[in-house]
Every structure is written in C-alpha cells, then in structure tokens.
Amino acid sequence: MSEYYYFYPKWLRLWHVLNALLCLALIVTGVSMQYTTHVNSLIRFDIAVNIHNYCGVALTATYFLFFGGNLLTSNGRHYLLKRKGIFRDIIKQFHYYSLGIFKKRQPPFPLNENRKFNPLQQFSYVIIMYICMPFIFITGWALLFPEVILEKFLGFDGLQMTDFFHIVLGFIITLFLIIHIYFSTIGIRKSNNFISIITGWHRSH
Amino acid sequence: MITGLILIISPGIFAQEPGSNPAPKFVSENIECLQCHGRKTYFYHNEWTDMMVKERMNPYYIIDSALFYASNHRNFKCTDCHSSEYQSFPHSGLLRMELGYTCMDCHGGDENFADFQFERIEEEFIHSVHSTRHSEDFTCWMCHNPHTYRISARRDLIPDVVAYDNEICLSCHANINKFQLLTDKINPGILEKHEWLPNQKLHFLSVRCIECHAEQENDMLVAHNIKSKEEAVRLCANCHSQNSLLFTSLYKYQLKESRREKGFLAAMALQWRKNNLITAMDSIAEVNDRNESTDGSVASVVPPFIIGSGSNPLMNLISLILFFSGLLAVMVHVILRIIYKTS
Structure with a gap:
C-alpha cells in the first residue's frame, strides 16, 4: 500500500518550474557562448548573450522565492544538514544507489513527512542551492557590473577570474541537472517523481 | 563685415548635433572676437590714414567658430579665459605677456570632473615622452585644443572615436609643419614606421594609437603615459x-x-x-x-x-571529459537497471 505525502506546495512547484526553465535557457545559451567560433555557434553570439543576461537576472529573482519560501515555511528544515554521521549516511545512500538498488534492497532512508530528501540528495541540494547558486549569481552580476571587480585576483586578471569561476559553477550546475533528472527516474515508477513535482504529492512505498 | 558675421554665425554651425545640444550661450558676445579671429583676413579702420585696411590673420590665432561651438568649451565667453582688455582694438602689446590657463587650473581638484581623473592624467602625462622629452614646451593644448576639443568617446560610434582620437596624434605626427615646432627630425614617416604591422589599414581604422603607444591601465579610459617608440606594443x-x-x-x-x-x-x-x-x-x-593560404601552415594568431567564449583548449578538454564521464556513469546505471530489472 503506497503512502502519499504533500512534499511540494504550490509556491515550491512554481519556483521549481521557473527555475528549471531558466536554468535550461542559461545552460543552452551558456554552452553556445562557451563553444562559439567565428563561423559556428549554436545560437548567434549576441542573441545568446542577451538571452543569458535576461534569464540570469530573472533566475536571481526566482532564487529569492526559493530562499524566502524556505525561510518562512517549514520546507526550509529539509535543507538543514545534521552534524553527526552525515558522511556515513551519504556513503550508505551512495552504496544503495550503486549496489543495493540492483539487489532490490529497500532504500536505507525511506521518505516521509520529516524526511523529504535522502542524505545524498539533501547534501547535493544544499551545495547547489546554498553555495553554487549564490556564487554564480555574484559572479554573473559582477560580469554585468565589471567596474566592481578587483583588477587583479591572485595575480590574474580579475575580470577573467570572475568569468572563469562563473563558467566552472555553470558547469557544475549543468552536471548536477543531468544527474538530478536521471535520479528523478528512480522511484516506484520512472514517471513517479515527475508527476510528484507537478501535482505536489509524492508517492512512497 | 556683415557678410563675415553671417558666415560666422550661420545656423549650419549649430546643426552638428540637432536636439542634443542647446545653442551656445555667448554667441552674440563672442562675435566681437570672432569677426576677426574667426576668419583668415580681417578689416579695421586706420585712424591715421582714415582708410579701411584688410590684414591677414596670424594662422595660430584663427578660431574655427564651427568647431568651437561644437567643442566642450562652447558655452564660454572668449573673455572667460582671455583678458577682458582684448575687447579694445588695437590690442595692447602687454597682453602678449598674459599667462594662459592650463587645464588643471579649472579641471584640477574639482569634484565635478572627478570621473575624468584629471589628476591621474596629469601624473601619467608627466611620465610620458611628451613631457620628459619636451619639458614645458609640451602642454595639454598640444593635443587638446581648448577651442576645438570635444570629448567624443561618450556618444559616438567606436570607429568615430578611433578616428577622432587618432587625428589628435596625427595632427603633429603626420604634419611636418607642426611636428617641426618641437623636433629637428625631418619627417615623422608614420606609414613607413608601421610597415611591419599586418593589416595596417584595418589597425589604423580600428585601434587608437595610444593602445600600443601608451601604458594601459585597466580603469583608465584614455591612457596618457605615452611611451617611447622602443616600448610600443609590437x-x-x-x-x-x-x-x-x-x-x-x-x-x-x-x-x-x-x-x-x-x-x-x-x-x-x-x-x-x-x-x-x-x-x-x-x-x-x-x-x-x-x-594559411600563403605559407600553408596553420595560423598562429590567437x-x-x-x-x-572558451578559447582555452585545456579547460574545454577537461570539461568535456568530466561531462562525458558523468554521462557514462548514468548510462552504466541505466544498463544495470535494465539488466537487474529494477524500477
């Protein structure tokens, strides 16, 4: 008998869909700019830059919805990492994904009202949402206001270092997105998690 | 005389940037001066002979009124900077001793001009070859004629800015008459000296002289520390x-x-x-x-x-390796899920 939990309230689903669309646009335009040449580019360079800039600004705005929502509602508690045994739990979860799942073992951290994310999920979400995202916003906005950037940073040109960090963070977030989407196919059914983020209800074992 | 006045204040001179600049403030006051100094010849009444005399104006004292009224100083009266005694004619010989203002007399230490970094410009200029080789003979006026200078960078297209700024350098370095006021060299020979430069014409049209001939600072809009030719970027x-x-x-x-x-x-x-x-x-x-076409080799220009635009091949390679490693891991997981029939 499956149990249902209302994991994703409306504001969170709204944020998630905006975040997803904007991130996709940013990744596609970002990759296009990164690998552009004078003859070939996925999207014409100046168009890619414009879309990237506007989506970046919009994403910053949606981040406040996420941040504010977590601050004001109980959803924020799912992002509080516990201090003891966190890495042990992460390894346990990793072990489950790499071996246990194929031996049809039960997940080591079944989800319920108090545990919306497994430890590996929780840890990666915190890293992405509370470290990578703020830093990509800071570097992105700095590239729009380059006069605030230090002239030299660790002996390198400040502007190019900012650009470098921005690209590296974008790359990390892209990798995360691929893994995030793939792991969404793991559930009672492959479509389960995709339906959950639309309806708000998560179906558990 | 009337024809001269009409020439001086013809509306065409204000039509340079319609709408963007209101008419200059002191046109009528300045006519007094420009009726002679705005032309190559001038007339005056010789009281001794009681005749009108036509004289040629010293070319160094001719002010192009069209350029003046398009310049940054267009809203000044002539007598704001020059002695009011010039209002009488003939001018007193003593006025030749009058010290002209320097840029820093007005622009130095004024917060209104802080953005232009005049103090820093002066400091850079003092270290430049223009200052060290020519001492006090070389002043700001050599490049920035107070009667014509227009800060163009802020409103014009980049190629126009390049052309305007380069014209300042070329007004001496491609003009033997002016060049020889400061040096004994016979010919500046700009084109010959830049023969080594590939795409010379394109460079001259797209790059300001100072980009290669002055020390560049990241936050300085116009570099003023002009270096010797040996130190120019090559x-x-x-x-x-x-x-x-x-x-x-x-x-x-x-x-x-x-x-x-x-x-x-x-x-x-x-x-x-x-x-x-x-x-x-x-x-x-x-x-x-x-x-590629001339020597068959792959081009060396980066x-x-x-x-x-990621033009660092190593970074591109590392990122591609990481990306495909991630994809590979996912693919292996998918295959294992299919083999073990897990959901």
Missing part, C-alpha cells in the same frame, strides 16, 4: 590573446557606458552587438585564412578573448 599576442588588458578595459568600458546611457536592462541587450563581435572575429579569421 607583439600581436598582447592584444590578440586571452589575457589582454585592452580587452578587459574595453569590456568594462562598453558595459558601463551603455548602462549609463540606456539604463541597466537595455544595456544588457546592447552589449556585444553583432557588429562589434563578428567584425573582430572575422578579421582574425581573415588573417588566419591568409596565413582569437581575442571574449567573455563567455
């Missing part, structure tokens, strides 16, 4: 590379200026218009193609660093 890679200071300062400048003029949101869309970027990249490609 390496292509100094500009056509990933770590080009020229690029950094251009990126900062372009974004800052377009934001100031159009506002933040519009500026984001206006940066890197197609023309700027594609022209730059096409010119590099052109050089590459030419190099594309310019463009924000967002």
Whole structure:
C-alpha cells in the first residue's frame, strides 16, 4: 500500500518550474557562448548573450522565492544538514544507489513527512542551492557590473577570474541537472517523481 | 563685415548635433572676437590714414567658430579665459605677456570632473615622452585644443572615436609643419614606421594609437603615459590573446557606458552587438585564412578573448571529459537497471 505525502506546495512547484526553465535557457545559451567560433555557434553570439543576461537576472529573482519560501515555511528544515554521521549516511545512500538498488534492497532512508530528501540528495541540494547558486549569481552580476571587480585576483586578471569561476559553477550546475533528472527516474515508477513535482504529492512505498 | 558675421554665425554651425545640444550661450558676445579671429583676413579702420585696411590673420590665432561651438568649451565667453582688455582694438602689446590657463587650473581638484581623473592624467602625462622629452614646451593644448576639443568617446560610434582620437596624434605626427615646432627630425614617416604591422589599414581604422603607444591601465579610459617608440606594443599576442588588458578595459568600458546611457536592462541587450563581435572575429579569421593560404601552415594568431567564449583548449578538454564521464556513469546505471530489472 503506497503512502502519499504533500512534499511540494504550490509556491515550491512554481519556483521549481521557473527555475528549471531558466536554468535550461542559461545552460543552452551558456554552452553556445562557451563553444562559439567565428563561423559556428549554436545560437548567434549576441542573441545568446542577451538571452543569458535576461534569464540570469530573472533566475536571481526566482532564487529569492526559493530562499524566502524556505525561510518562512517549514520546507526550509529539509535543507538543514545534521552534524553527526552525515558522511556515513551519504556513503550508505551512495552504496544503495550503486549496489543495493540492483539487489532490490529497500532504500536505507525511506521518505516521509520529516524526511523529504535522502542524505545524498539533501547534501547535493544544499551545495547547489546554498553555495553554487549564490556564487554564480555574484559572479554573473559582477560580469554585468565589471567596474566592481578587483583588477587583479591572485595575480590574474580579475575580470577573467570572475568569468572563469562563473563558467566552472555553470558547469557544475549543468552536471548536477543531468544527474538530478536521471535520479528523478528512480522511484516506484520512472514517471513517479515527475508527476510528484507537478501535482505536489509524492508517492512512497 | 556683415557678410563675415553671417558666415560666422550661420545656423549650419549649430546643426552638428540637432536636439542634443542647446545653442551656445555667448554667441552674440563672442562675435566681437570672432569677426576677426574667426576668419583668415580681417578689416579695421586706420585712424591715421582714415582708410579701411584688410590684414591677414596670424594662422595660430584663427578660431574655427564651427568647431568651437561644437567643442566642450562652447558655452564660454572668449573673455572667460582671455583678458577682458582684448575687447579694445588695437590690442595692447602687454597682453602678449598674459599667462594662459592650463587645464588643471579649472579641471584640477574639482569634484565635478572627478570621473575624468584629471589628476591621474596629469601624473601619467608627466611620465610620458611628451613631457620628459619636451619639458614645458609640451602642454595639454598640444593635443587638446581648448577651442576645438570635444570629448567624443561618450556618444559616438567606436570607429568615430578611433578616428577622432587618432587625428589628435596625427595632427603633429603626420604634419611636418607642426611636428617641426618641437623636433629637428625631418619627417615623422608614420606609414613607413608601421610597415611591419599586418593589416595596417584595418589597425589604423580600428585601434587608437595610444593602445600600443601608451601604458594601459585597466580603469583608465584614455591612457596618457605615452611611451617611447622602443616600448610600443609590437607583439600581436598582447592584444590578440586571452589575457589582454585592452580587452578587459574595453569590456568594462562598453558595459558601463551603455548602462549609463540606456539604463541597466537595455544595456544588457546592447552589449556585444553583432557588429562589434563578428567584425573582430572575422578579421582574425581573415588573417588566419591568409596565413594559411600563403605559407600553408596553420595560423598562429590567437582569437581575442571574449567573455563567455572558451578559447582555452585545456579547460574545454577537461570539461568535456568530466561531462562525458558523468554521462557514462548514468548510462552504466541505466544498463544495470535494465539488466537487474529494477524500477
């Protein structure tokens, strides 16, 4: 008998869909700019830059919805990492994904009202949402206001270092997105998690 | 005389930038001076002979009124900077001793002009060859004629700014008459001296002289520390590379200026218009193609660093390896899930 939990309230689903669309646009335009040449580019360079800039600004705005929502509602508690045994739990979860799942073992951290994310999920979400995202916003906005950037940073040109960090963070977030989407196919059914983020209800074992 | 006046204040001179500049403030006051100093010849009544006399104006004292009223100083009266005693004619011989203002007399230490960094400009100028080789003979006026100078960078297209700024250098360095006021050399020989430069014409039209001949500072719009010719930039890679200071300062400048003029949101869309970027990249490609066709080797010119354009092959390779490793891991997991029939 499956149990249902209302994991994703409306504001969170709204944020998630905006975040997803904007991130996709940013990744596609970002990759296009990164690998552009004078003859070939996925999207014409100046168009890619414009879309990237506007989506970046919009994403910053949606981040406040996420941040504010977590601050004001109980959803924020799912992002509080516990201090003891966190890495042990992460390894346990990793072990489950790499071996246990194929031996049809039960997940080591079944989800319920108090545990919306497994430890590996929780840890990666915190890293992405509370470290990578703020830093990509800071570097992105700095590239729009380059006069605030230090002239030299660790002996390198400040502007190019900012650009470098921005690209590296974008790359990390892209990798995360691929893994995030793939792991969404793991559930009672492959479509389960995709339906959950639309309806708000998560179906558990 | 009347014809002269009409010539001096013909409406055409105000039509240079319609709408953007209101009419200059002291046109009627300045007519007094410009009726003689705005022309190559002037007339006066000789009281001894009781005749009208036509004289040629000293070319150094001719003011082009059209240029003056388009310049930054267009809203000044002549007597704001020159003695009011010039209002009587003939001018007193003693007035020749009058000390002219220097730029810093008005612009130095004034917060209104802080953005222009006049103090820093002066400091850079003192270290430049213009100052060290010519001592006090060389003043700001040599390049920035107070009667014509117009700060163009803020409103014009980049090629126009390049042409305007380069004209300042060429007014001496390509003009033997002016050049020889300060040096004994016979001919500046600009074209011969730049024969080594590939795409000479394109460089001259697209790059300001000071980009190669002055010490560049990241946050300084117009470098004033002009170096000796031995210290001028001769390496292509100094500009056509990933770590080009020229690029950094251009990126900062372009974004800052377009934001100031159009506002933040519009500026984001206006940066890197197609023309700027594609022209730059096409010119590099052109050089590459030419190099390839003449000697058969792969071109050595590195594309310019463009924000967002990953031209670092090592970084591109590492990122691709990491990316495909991630994809591979996912694929292996998918296959194992299919084999073990897990959900």
